[in-house]
Amino acid sequence: MTERTDVYDAAKRSAVMRRVKGRDTTPEMTVRRALTGLGARYRLHRKDLPGRPDIVMPGRRLALFVHGCFWHGHDCARGSRVPKANREYWTAKVARNRARDLAAREALAAAGWRVETLWECDLKDAVALRARLAELLAPSPRVGDDG
Template sequence: MVEIDPKRSLQMSRIRSADTKPEILVRRAIHARGFRFRLQRRDLPGRPDIVLPRHRLAIFVHGCFWHQHQGCKLASTPKTRQDYWEPKLAGNVERDARAVGALEAMGWRVQVIWECDTRKPDRLAARLDAIFSKE
């Protein structure tokens, strides 16, 4: 059995699954564009972070580490306990792919906005412009 470090346990307990800083930045930017949306729709596969029902658009705001953003410096693999982290992170990526596929099969447009895109306002604005110009 692996000894659990109390400091690490405290750190991990503070990681949020909803209302994260990147998610709030995206929500504010979408709202400023005049769009109204729903949050965390439990009746949809993968429970998208932001849902625009009128536009049949589901948006996931993914953390680069937790969802392993390819080519991103924030998506590193921890050096310790790799036997734990590698299957966990790979499972997250597989679950994301299943959710996207299920939503698309239901006729939804699905977009993913990465945490690194939210760190620079101009990148986020360009990303949202690209998403909403497809309307």
């Protein structure tokens, strides 16, 4: 039996990839609804910031990335799965995504931003998500404050 290297021809693969959304995804909308429920105000996809974070809270200097586990190579079951067809392509693509994510995080941190990544697999537990977001939104104690 011969192994199939690709399910689609190049034109079909390109058409499929064009339909993959980069914004307003289900995980992103889940986070946005939770933030709104907590009374947070935010901006979306700021082009003037490195990596164009999905959610930005300028007053808090907080940038949130909402990552799909597969696309960004998370270490969960879904993120560590590599398609059987065209393995080299997918391995290289995810590696490029991870390198780009790291560069964006470092650039934002160097500019004084707090950067958090919320993974698709972590969004399934609504209570835990809300608690994590509330913790991120809580004012941080100032150095030297005793109270």
